[in-house]
Amino acid sequence: MISRMVRKGLVAAVAVAAVFPATAVASTVPAARTTAVRQAVHHHHHHVRGLVTTHHTRLLVRSGPGTAYRVVGSRPDGHVVSLSCKKRGSAVRGNHRWYRLAHHRGYVSAHYVRAGGDVRWC
Structure with a gap:
């Protein structure tokens, strides 16, 4: 029962990503870049x-x-x-x-x- 629900949920997630691939990718890229920039700035210190x-x-x-x-x-x-x-x-x-x-x-x-x-x- 649980495995069937997990499988249906996974299929639904893949279907959404297939229908809206540009939206899914576009929404994750800025967050990744922002995180990378934040980490780079955080580790850069003034000597x-x-x-x-x-x-x-x-x-x-x-x-x-x-x-x-x-x-x-x-x-x-x-x-x-x-x-x-x-x-x-x-x-x-x-x-x-x-x-x-x-x-x-x-x-x-x-x-x-x-x-x-x-x-x-x-």
Whole structure:
């Protein structure tokens, strides 16, 4: 009994889609595009510029927000870096804040970077 009702409902749905194919497709496409655009905008974040202030030494870039993470690079004093977000990590001279560099290039201690704006939390 239930399988017959499901089958009739499925046949009816296919018949409606066959009769009104343009309407069925046209009504779903804008919603899909709107969702894709919303997701793209949602994941796009404004990066904040920061100035490295290490006083004549290089700033170490680490793989994670802390001094125990491996070093993956460095930036010279006076270099401008692009910051995507901030996280809490191990303390560097009393400062537990770390900045993630844009494009997932690593983390730098906020103690040595002067941010040019408000950096969002990761």
